[in-house]
Amino acid sequence: MPETSRRHLLLGGAAVSAGALLTACTSNEPKAAENTAPAGSAAPAADDKPGTPVTIGFAGPQADHGWLNAINENAKRRAAKYSDVTLEITEGSNDTAAQIGQVQTLINKKIDVLVVLPADGKALTQVGLQAMKAGIPVVNLDRIFASPQAYRCWIGGDNYGMGLNAGRFIGERLKDKPNATVVELAGMDSLELTKQRTQGFDDALKNYPNIRKVARQAADFTVESGQAKMAQLLQAQQKFDALWNHDDDQGVGALRAIAQAGRKDFLMVGGAGAKSAMDAIKADSGVLKATVLYPPTMAASAIDLARALGQKKGIGGMSELEIPASITLYSAVVTKDNVDDYLPTGFN
Numbered sequence: 001m002p003e004t005s006r007r008h009l010l011l012g013g014a015a016v017s018a019g020a021l022l023t024a025c026t027s028n029e030p031k032a033a034e035n036t037a038p039a040g041s042a043a044p045a046a047d048d049k050p051g052t053p054v055t056i057g058f059a060g061p062q063a064d065h066g067w068l069n070a071i072n073e074n075a076k077r078r079a080a081k082y083s084d085v086t087l088e089i090t091e092g093s094n095d096t097a098a099q100i101g102q103v104q105t106l107i108n109k110k111i112d113v114l115v116v117l118p119a120d121g122k123a124l125t126q127v128g129l130q131a132m133k134a135g136i137p138v139v140n141l142d143r144i145f146a147s148p149q150a151y152r153c154w155i156g157g158d159n160y161g162m163g164l165n166a167g168r169f170i171g172e173r174l175k176d177k178p179n180a181t182v183v184e185l186a187g188m189d190s191l192e193l194t195k196q197r198t199q200g201f202d203d204a205l206k207n208y209p210n211i212r213k214v215a216r217q218a219a220d221f222t223v224e225s226g227q228a229k230m231a232q233l234l235q236a237q238q239k240f241d242a243l244w245n246h247d248d249d250q251g252v253g254a255l256r257a258i259a260q261a262g263r264k265d266f267l268m269v270g271g272a273g274a275k276s277a278m279d280a281i282k283a284d285s286g287v288l289k290a291t292v293l294y295p296p297t298m299a300a301s302a303i304d305l306a307r308a309l310g311q312k313k314g315i316g317g318m319s320e321l322e323i324p325a326s327i328t329l330y331s332a333v334v335t336k337d338n339v340d341d342y343l344p345t346g347f348n
Contacts (some may be wrong), residue, residue, distance in 0.1 A: 045316040046308035049052060050084045054310030056303060057106035058089040059099060060141070063118040064248050065221060067272050068345045070347030071117060071141075071298035078300035085307055096123040103127045107134055113306040117141040117299070122248050137309045141302045153311060154326045155302050157294040159196035161331040163244070166197075166269045167204025167290045169333050170242045173267060173289075174211055184216040185226065185254055187246040194218065197246050197271070202209050213242060213244045219250045226250030230257035248274035248291055255280070258287060273334065275346030282339045290335045296343055298329055 056079065063069035072092065079087035088111055090102035099119050104127060106114060115133045118124035121143040128150030131138050140151035144212075148154075174180040184201065187194040198216070205211050217233050219225040220268070235258060245251045245265055251270045258268075270277045270291035277291040305323055308314065312319050334342045 029163060040215050044313055044321070045318075046304065046311060046313035047316070048082075051081075051313075052311045053084050053086070053108075054307050055086040055111045056306045057103075057109070057111035057112070057114045057136075058116075058303075059103045059106060060090070060092045060117040060299075061099065061219070062092045063095045064094070066274055066347050067247075067294070067296055069292075071106070071299040073347075074296050075115070075303055078303040082307060084311075085303070085305075089151060096120050096121045100124060100127045107136060111136060112310040113137050113139065115139045115141055115299075115302045115306050118143050118145070122146045126266055132234070137304045137306075139306045139309070140311070142298060148325075150257045152306040152325070153305055153323055155298055155305060156328065157298060158328050159193040159294070160200040161328075162246075162271055162292045162294055163197040163200025163202070164204045165200075165331050165333050166244045166271065166290075167201040167206075168268070169269055169290050169335075170244065170330035171204060171208040171211060174241055176209055178210055180208075181209045181214045181237075181239070182211060182242040182244065183214060183237055183240050184217045185230055185233065185243060185245040185250070186216060187250070188223050194246065201244055211241075219247075219253075221247050221250050222314050223249060223253040226253030227257045228253070230254035231261070234258065234261045234263060240266055242269070244269050244271075246271045247297075248272045248277040251288070251291075255286070255288065263287070268295060268334075273342065273346055275348055278334060278339050278343050278346045281334060281336055282343070284336050292332075293332045293334060293342070293345075295329055295345060296347055299327075301327070 009116055058075050061068060062217055063072050079085045089104055093099045096119055103116060114136050116138060125146040128138050128145045132150060137152040140154045142152055142156035145151055170182060186198055205213060207241045215237050217229040219229040245254050245268060264287060266287060267289045268287040270288060271291040273291055273295060277288060279289045280286055308323050315323055
């Protein structure tokens with residue numbers, strides 16, 4: 001997951017389609033003179049028109065989580081949209097050695113561009129370097145490699161921003177309540193992304209001196225762990241005003257525990273953007289009032305970026321001839337007021 005102090009380009013929320021990221025501003029076969037645009041003018045940009053054929057290799061981890069499955073589906077759907085894109089997709093694995101082997105197979109096939117969501121960014125760094133040295137540009141998706149030399153472009157979510165925006169939403173809802181208390185159902189504490197989500201949440205709460213976090217439990221991003229850990233929180237905390245849950249998959253279990261306990265005395269904010277969470281927010285009949293996005297549409301955007309790299313194009317709306325080196329997606333907050341805009345991006 002993202003762990004870099006390098007300057008990122010901040011884009012809009014997941015409701016903005018990946019196609020909009022690469023809006024057309026020139027024809028697909030520009031004249032030679034148009035390829036050397038003067039500073040400040042629009043550069044040749046990728047568009048939806050058929051162009052130079054591009055073979056994209058896609059390697060992700062095993063789809064054993066709703067969000068990871070959505071990553072794969074977004075990549076496949078986006079690639080199918082383009083008649084000039086051939087997608088070579090691996091089976092996916094959470095075993096780093098197996099994933100390295102899958103990526104090396106793609107390299108040996110002499111693909112044009114490689115998109116990788118590594119099971120472990122540090123462990124896959126060497127194979128990213130191998131692809132780059134072979135002349136294959138790498139789009140590093142979400143979990144970042146240990147070296148910027150291992151990728152041409154990084155695109156991913158904002159874990160710190162998730163916590164920050166969850167804290168801001170809760171803070172604004174509770175800012176006028178004296179001695180308000182909140183609890184946190186985190187993800188796996190062994191992961192850096194969990195620490196970042198917690199840090200963002202804690203930093204946001206510092207802006208609301210009337211709010212105090214009174215408990216925190218770490219779960220494992222599964223329905224079962226969410227239910228078990230939420231039951232423990234509810235038993236230990238007989239009264240609190242808000243809950244920040246890091247992940248909508250474990251949130252399914254958390255909501256079961258809340259229903260079994262008959263608790264309705266607090267508001268809940270989820271994370272990631274599952275369709276089940278958005279449906280509950282739209283119904284507005286329970287404690288879940290918002291979810292903070294970690295959009296799996298980033299995989300569709302990664303395919304767009306890979307295609308642009310393969311066709312040596314830039315991004316519409318930007319003057320540079322090249323795509324950016326780093327793109328951080330925005331962690332939008334989905335509430336009943338805007339849920340219809342985001343429902344199409346919800347994952348099962």
